[in-house]
Amino acid sequence: MAKEVTQRSENYSQWYNDLALKADLAEQSAVRGCMVIKPYGYAIWEKMQSVLDGMFKKTGVQNAYFPLFIPKSFFSREAEHVAGFAKECAVVTHHRLKNDPDGKGVIVDPEAKLEEELIVRPTSETIIWSTYKNWIKSWRDLPVLCNQWCNVVRWEMRTRLFLRTAEFLWQEGHTAHATAAEAEAKAQEMVQVYARFAREVMALPVIVGHKSPNERFAGALDTLTIEAMMQDGKALQAGTSHFLGQNFAKSFDVRFTNNEGKEEYVWATSWGVSTRLMGALIMAHGDDNGLVLPPALAPIQVVMVPIYKTQEEREAVLEKMAQLKTGLEALGHSVKVDDRDTLRPGFKFAEWELKGVPVRLAMGARDLAAGTVEVARRDTLEKVTMPLEGIEAHISALLAQIQQSIYDKALAFRDANVEKCDNWEEFKTKIQTGKFLLCHWDGTAETEQAIKDETKATIRCIPVDSYVCEEEGVDIYSGKPSHQRVVFAISY
RNA sequence: CGGGGUGUGGCGCAGUUGGCUAGCGCAUCUGCUUUGGGAGCAGAGGGUCGUGUGUUCGAGUCACAUCACCCCGACCA
Numbered sequence: 365m366a367k368e369v370t371q372r373s374e375n376y377s378q379w380y381n382d383l384a385l386k387a388d389l390a391e392q393s394a395v396r397g398c399m400v401i402k403p404y405g406y407a408i409w410e411k412m413q414s415v416l417d418g419m420f421k422k423t424g425v426q427n428a429y430f431p432l433f434i435p436k437s438f439f440s441r442e443a444e445h446v447a448g449f450a451k452e453c454a455v456v457t458h459h460r461l462k463n464d465p466d467g468k469g470v471i472v473d474p475e476a477k478l479e480e481e482l483i484v485r486p487t488s489e490t491i492i493w494s495t496y497k498n499w500i501k502s503w504r505d506l507p508v509l510c511n512q513w514c515n516v517v518r519w520e521m522r523t524r525l526f527l528r529t530a531e532f533l534w535q536e537g538h539t540a541h542a543t544a545a546e547a548e549a550k551a552q553e554m555v556q557v558y559a560r561f562a563r564e565v566m567a568l569p570v571i572v573g574h575k576s577p578n579e580r581f582a583g584a585l586d587t588l589t590i591e592a593m594m595q596d597g598k599a600l601q602a603g604t605s606h607f608l609g610q611n612f613a614k615s616f617d618v619r620f621t622n623n624e625g626k627e628e629y630v631w632a633t634s635w636g637v638s639t640r641l642m643g644a645l646i647m648a649h650g651d652d653n654g655l656v657l658p659p660a661l662a663p664i665q666v667v668m669v670p671i672y673k674t675q676e677e678r679e680a681v682l683e684k685m686a687q688l689k690t691g692l693e694a695l696g697h698s699v700k701v702d703d704r705d706t707l708r709p710g711f712k713f714a715e716w717e718l719k720g721v722p723v724r725l726a727m728g729a730r731d732l733a734a735g736t737v738e739v740a741r742r743d744t745l746e747k748v749t750m751p752l753e754g755i756e757a758h759i760s761a762l763l764a765q766i767q768q769s770i771y772d773k774a775l776a777f778r779d780a781n782v783e784k785c786d787n788w789e790e791f792k793t794k795i796q797t798g799k800f801l802l803c804h805w806d807g808t809a810e811t812e813q814a815i816k817d818e819t820k821a822t823i824r825c826i827p828v829d830s831y832v833c834e835e836e837g838v839d840i841y842s843g844k845p846s847h848q849r850v851v852f853a854i855s856y
Numbered sequence: 857c858g859g860g861g862u863g864u865g866g867c868g869c870a871g872u873u874g875g876c877u878a879g880c881g882c883a884u885c886u887g888c889u890u891u892g893g894g895a896g897c898a899g900a901g902g903g904u905c906g907u908g909u910g911u912u913c914g915a916g917u918c919a920c921a922u923c924a925c926c927c928c929g930a931c932c933a
Contacts, residue, residue: 377927396925452931452932487933516933518931518932518933519931520931520932521857521929521930521931521932522927522928522929522930522931522932527933528931528932528933532933534933600933601933602933603933604933636933637933638933639933640933641933669892671891671892672891673890673891707891707894708890708891708893708894708895709891709892709893710891710892710893710894710895711893711894711895712893712894713892713893713894714893714894715894717893718894726892726893727892728891728892729892730892731892738892856933
């Protein structure tokens, strides 16, 4: 079942890619590095969006929308931030096409050159902060808590479905606060929102922690992250929340008058998750039969497959299923009756498994006579024939159980692959086998870089909730004193 | 941009040292039988071999050029 997914190999990449395609989530588009998210994949993303959006709103955040295009000059203001982004951007230079004078087709009209180039947003800090400048005058205007759901473009050299595409969908929250403490608290709060979403909705165990200065977001004073382990043991950064200090406020001159009449720069945070979460979902839970969706995110939670030989049987089974569907929907579940007449049951079983539907019900003449139904769960592939009596409540409970069970399985897998390591030679070997290693680190960028150069492993985070390990020791590489262990892993 | 690889029906591939009408699997279409784990049989349709030039009696096969895509690096949610 869990295939050779424990080994990091080209096979795993292949498995991942095939699954994303076969489960009908997405496909490569005609444009290099871009992706088409197909209806089934998008339905899962929509579900993620709606749950996250609800969680954001409970923290007082509101949605807004800022432009796709950002004048080039805006990027000149925040040097450090720009150093981290400016390189791989799409740039708009013209605003008109015209017919090719000597041929068919169209060309860019050279007359229509823009005076100032526009950058397709790789992230929206610059345009948002130049807008916030106008919104914020007084301490009474604070905090400003906005989020936007949008697409961004980063002209990546190498791309992978969902994990890294040239254009991707995400949400980015940007907040402005009167004090450093308040902004820091917001950054903490939002990373915890992400952690809760990952654990409770995606059934994805994550480690919450700080990024090392090297791995921080360009322009941030502190970056908080949730790090997840995929089934090949590699780490995936699933979400980040940044405390930006006053860097952006100073660059974009966003000042306010405090309640003592003094002018100050505001304090900022930003935080985001992207369609990369879709990749996490596939790689954390999928198996050889396909996708395994946690019920909380499944567009279809229960699928029913009728089995019949004659038209009379078909109608009888479908009628029973329609009743069952109504009952389940009354309990708030999404249900599909697969009444396609041209496909055989075995084909449908395989197809819905591939798509990760948590619960499958099969019913045929035999069941009709006996008053039973076959209940199959996707996560364990178990099948049980049960009486129809009270089946709705049972399925409700089963869905909750599956949600928990998927999380527990992923958690057990991760815990089995996190180890303390104090020996450099051992580190070099073990890190390649797909482990998270808890190691002492002397806190210097030099050591971190040296380890990365030798092994490709990076500090995923300095944990703050699980795996916190504050103890004295010596750095695994440099031998210098260290006060805590950090998480090392090879990452996506 | 550096290193490696691949381009042959919709998809995945085979095609030997150049040789005759370019094959196979999946998918598609038709018919019959099937239907509790991706159906079976019979039949049918569909490709000029990425592109260009050259070598040759003859090129999918050889040479040169070119384009596209993929993988490994640099970049990254």
